[in-house]
Amino acid sequence: MSIFRRLAGRKPPRSLPPVLDLSHGDEELRRLRALADAGDWAALRPALAAVPDQAELTWLLNRVSDVEGTEEWLAKAVAERPEDTLALLLSGARQISWAWEARTGARAKHVTEDQWQLFGERLETAEEQLLEVAEREPGWLAPWYFLQVAARGASLGRTVATTRFEAALRRDPEHLGSHQQRLQQLCAKWGGSHEQMHAFARTAMLGAPEGSPLGELVAIAHLEHWLDLPDGEDHAYLTGPAVRSSLREAALRSVLHPAYRRRRDWRSTHNTFAMVLSLADERELAHAVFATLDDVATEWPWYYLGGDEAGNYQVHRDRCAPR
Template sequence: MSPLRRGTAGPALEIDPCMGDQQAWALRDALTRQDWPAARAVLVAAEHPDDKAFLLETCGAVPGVQDWIGTLAGDDVLAQLVRGCHAVAWAWDARGGYRAKYTARERFALFFERLRLAEASLYDVVMRTPDEAAAWAFLVRTARGLELPLEDGEFRFAQAIQRHPTSLKAHAEWLQTLCAKWSGNHEWMHQFARDGAARGGDGSMLHTLVAQAHLEVMIDLKGEERTQYMTREDVRADLRTAAGLSIWHPAAEFRPGWPLYLNTFALAFSQSGDLAAAATVFERLGDNPTEMPWGYLAGDEARSFLKARTTAFAGQR
């Protein structure tokens, strides 16, 4: 965990794709070296399903995995799982971060080609090991990307939480599916965020779904409308309540990947003008920005993080 600090980092601050987690770095290094026994050992050692899902998520940032992992996937279901999870990120890399109407046809073709590889790999995993919750969670995302009927994604989400009721990955992916920018609307999304938070209980990072939902509404708005929404008293109250039940709760579960949840609240509080709350979160975070949710703002993610942190701390003087 990073020490608390009020200073700001210099311009060299970079985003760590492994969020400071040593096991994730060990996995990344092993995959980069094409050392499957070492990579496998890291994944096998992850006893908590959320930790395993986090590690599988970090696989996506390693280039070249698809060049060799397929030769192992037939005999090793864990290699097939890595192949599928990596292909999901590989597909989104081809698509880029723009919305559909701004994405070139060639990018979409490559996106769907890679997604079909991910879909086939992950379904092979659940056919061989039906209780692999991580595979079901990643399949929620492939359903969204392939534009399958909403019922398909809902089935996959249900399968994931049947195996792991508080799956952070499955809930995050289904929330995205229910966003207006994909297959849902704000009403469905907010209702799901509230239901998911209630499922998590005190100290669970599932309460971050509430903050994420408000950020999803925010990015659909522009200018003054965006500010008016995020500074509404009910939104600000929602954010504080959700933080109080998760990142600020005495029983908070700061498992691997924890910076993502603090960054979500840091951005939400900053955008809502609640600088006192934002400063508290930034102190806990230290120099640990994550690509999302800062990617929701224009410009470089790390610079957006630094700017918001400077503003939050200045507001406390």
């Protein structure tokens, strides 16, 4: 049996179209998002407090903070019980998501003055709340993860960003989310460069044990580089022999390595590899990754292709299927 057949396991069924799932196929997260949508902090709080792993808790908070409207009941929860550090943490995380909702995904030149003002005000609130959380609970990872996002949005500079990244790593040296935020900070669009971005991604991957999800950083770096190129050059870049070799190495060292173990956020990582491997015409490896997903598509990175994320997933899944 070839390595690709062994890794892929089985072909996903083709009778049903893929599903875009904001809960990433995680039933517990689906329940927590529903509680957040209902404003049921009395039920949501103990569920979050019971999560023992700081990386898992950070991921769950990040996904729950995307639920629209939560800023209203969170403000009341913080006002009624200012000593509740977990409520303050989720509120700070929500202020960041809410800030980006105000800014929108438009390029900076298309963001209005009012949008910039709301963006800044909400990030300022997030900073105040998250720094308070970090002071109260020095061992928590989550505030330092979210403070990295806030620092980039508020353009607080390389020194602040580095300090916050290092603070996160002291609490979890292999935290994928914090490494992803550092990678964004090093992107050309945020004042870095392609060279810095690629060097960081590769160094982080090689510095982690084989089977680590940090191999995803290499895939994300190539996607970011691809996005920065004009039509024509982008395809030539991803399908070039050096990039294809780099992507094969990253996939086989991380999600397709025998030592790899799925963590709570695994579907996002697998979707990233599936997309970039398909775009790079590494179809056999892409199929091996698609076959693990049971046709659950995550919003990121498929929105990079525009239009319908699940539809984009299906197009690339089908083009990589064995003939």
